[in-house]
Amino acid sequence: MTPSGVVFPRSGPATMADDGDALKFCSTCAFSQACLSEGMSKHALMDLHVLVEHVGPLHAGEHVFREGDPFTAIAAVRTGTVKTYHIDRDGHEQVLGFHLPGEVIGLNAIHDDRYPCNAVALDTVMLCRFSFPKIALLAQRLPNLQQHLFRLMSRDIGVASMFARDNTADERMAAFLIGLSRRLAARGFSPRRFQLTMSRTDIANYLRQAPETVSRVLRRFEHEGLLHIKQRDVEILDIPRLEALALSVLRE
Amino acid sequence: MTPSGVVFPRSGPATMADDGDALKFCSTCAFSQACLSEGMSKHALMDLHVLVEHVGPLHAGEHVFREGDPFTAIAAVRTGTVKTYHIDRDGHEQVLGFHLPGEVIGLNAIHDDRYPCNAVALDTVMLCRFSFPKIALLAQRLPNLQQHLFRLMSRDIGVASMFARDNTADERMAAFLIGLSRRLAARGFSPRRFQLTMSRTDIANYLRQAPETVSRVLRRFEHEGLLHIKQRDVEILDIPRLEALALSVLRE
DNA sequence: CGAACACTTGACAGCCCTCAACGTGAGTGG
DNA sequence: CCACTCACGTTGAGGGCTGTCAAGTGTTCG
Numbered sequence: 001m002t003p004s005g006v007v008f009p010r011s012g013p014a015t016m017a018d019d020g021d022a023l024k025f026c027s028t029c030a031f032s033q034a035c036l037s038e039g040m041s042k043h044a045l046m047d048l049h050v051l052v053e054h055v056g057p058l059h060a061g062e063h064v065f066r067e068g069d070p071f072t073a074i075a076a077v078r079t080g081t082v083k084t085y086h087i088d089r090d091g092h093e094q095v096l097g098f099h100l101p102g103e104v105i106g107l108n109a110i111h112d113d114r115y116p117c118n119a120v121a122l123d124t125v126m127l128c129r130f131s132f133p134k135i136a137l138l139a140q141r142l143p144n145l146q147q148h149l150f151r152l153m154s155r156d157i158g159v160a161s162m163f164a165r166d167n168t169a170d171e172r173m174a175a176f177l178i179g180l181s182r183r184l185a186a187r188g189f190s191p192r193r194f195q196l197t198m199s200r201t202d203i204a205n206y207l208r209q210a211p212e213t214v215s216r217v218l219r220r221f222e223h224e225g226l227l228h229i230k231q232r233d234v235e236i237l238d239i240p241r242l243e244a245l246a247l248s249v250l251r252e
Numbered sequence: 253m254t255p256s257g258v259v260f261p262r263s264g265p266a267t268m269a270d271d272g273d274a275l276k277f278c279s280t281c282a283f284s285q286a287c288l289s290e291g292m293s294k295h296a297l298m299d300l301h302v303l304v305e306h307v308g309p310l311h312a313g314e315h316v317f318r319e320g321d322p323f324t325a326i327a328a329v330r331t332g333t334v335k336t337y338h339i340d341r342d343g344h345e346q347v348l349g350f351h352l353p354g355e356v357i358g359l360n361a362i363h364d365d366r367y368p369c370n371a372v373a374l375d376t377v378m379l380c381r382f383s384f385p386k387i388a389l390l391a392q393r394l395p396n397l398q399q400h401l402f403r404l405m406s407r408d409i410g411v412a413s414m415f416a417r418d419n420t421a422d423e424r425m426a427a428f429l430i431g432l433s434r435r436l437a438a439r440g441f442s443p444r445r446f447q448l449t450m451s452r453t454d455i456a457n458y459l460r461q462a463p464e465t466v467s468r469v470l471r472r473f474e475h476e477g478l479l480h481i482k483q484r485d486v487e488i489l490d491i492p493r494l495e496a497l498a499l500s501v502l503r504e
Numbered sequence: 505c506g507a508a509c510a511c512t513t514g515a516c517a518g519c520c521c522t523c524a525a526c527g528t529g530a531g532t533g534g
Numbered sequence: 535c536c537a538c539t540c541a542c543g544t545t546g547a548g549g550g551c552t553g554t555c556a557a558g559t560g561t562t563c564g
Contacts, residue, residue, distance in 0.1 A: 452511065453510080463510090463511080464512080467511060467512055468513080483510095483511090
């Protein structure tokens, strides 16, 4: 870890020494499809593996990068959860997103060559780090890689607008839980039982609500038989009803 | 115009016959820097001009593309204002953005090969249309073009998250006006006097407010000497105070 | 000139934020 | 093993912002 507590700019000690078999590493990764190696030939994969750096493990509270840091790389989450956030001048934290395994962070930093937000590990996190200049260069030789990068960035456009709507607290919370459930399911985890890796305050700052509201809504959901929650362990009991609540936010 | 009222999928009749001098067209465009031709050689510009199609003029109410249409092209606004929006199942319109000359639309459609929203002209609009497969192919030969596309997309990530609910109606309106003013100024228009090309209802659907609230806030701003507004003609009288109001939204 | 639409203005209610206090769980040291 | 601490989470009371409903005014266009 660098003196500033950030692992990205210089990733020396935090970089895993053992990359394993370069060719097999990503092929055996459960998230390779969602991540970066989708639809690429073995030869292309080799080129990609030459420039990937495996970073971690990072522990809860350690930062991947900080707002204002010079942009050097994007990264795919391999294990754990990364929270991206701003601190406004009132000291208020604004959470931009929670990033699960298979999801890519840092794409919003390309624009002005600086990370426009902070990224912190919420639990034990492992990352695959890609130097952006190098991957951009490679993308010129590999149409599939270029297309994949375009798609990844395109998908991120507008996702943040979902919870900015004037939906009720209930609807936003339902949408948050359903979204989490679906993303976890897409990665092979249970869509019904999972653990929240973030605090109530984090959720509140993400959904633009007061922490008290988050607490109250979750409690009410439990009373209404929608879910069972103890600390950060969630079991969704009535997915259809929760989805119905989330409908207006997810705009399906 | 096609039977569906959309000009994008088949742009035959709507495409301008006269492209002028291909090499000079974009060089003389006031927005070339903000748009696509920044930092490219003359040779590269020629290649780019071969695949650009000039679309328009479209008139107020005509659609550029509609939600669900197959994705074929991105487009830069050359004249006028384009509004992008969703219609949710309650029939409520959700405005995603207003796009001024020099700004690019359609980037959020790459992800799943369909436009995820509608795009409609608010006044008389002219566009530069770029076939996406072709421009992506060209980007493999032109590193600057690829980088520019990455930057354009990167910038759009997260802009929609600005007008969240935890800001007051006043702050959001101030941020909307300041943002408009700055974008117009960057394109050589007056930052103090301009015309709103969108209705109060459009603004309301963008800021996630009731139209009545938009009306009230604007009226109050006028009473407080912040601006003068008659119909859709705006004159900002006190930019510093308006900026101060917008601060918490623009998170500077 | 009339109709449709956009905009304004007023009254009222509801959602959620703020403030405040209390309960709970994990980690620590005696 | 227990008490302590501290962060996190829960629960309650009250008030303000803004959405909804309603009515009136102004503007544009056929």
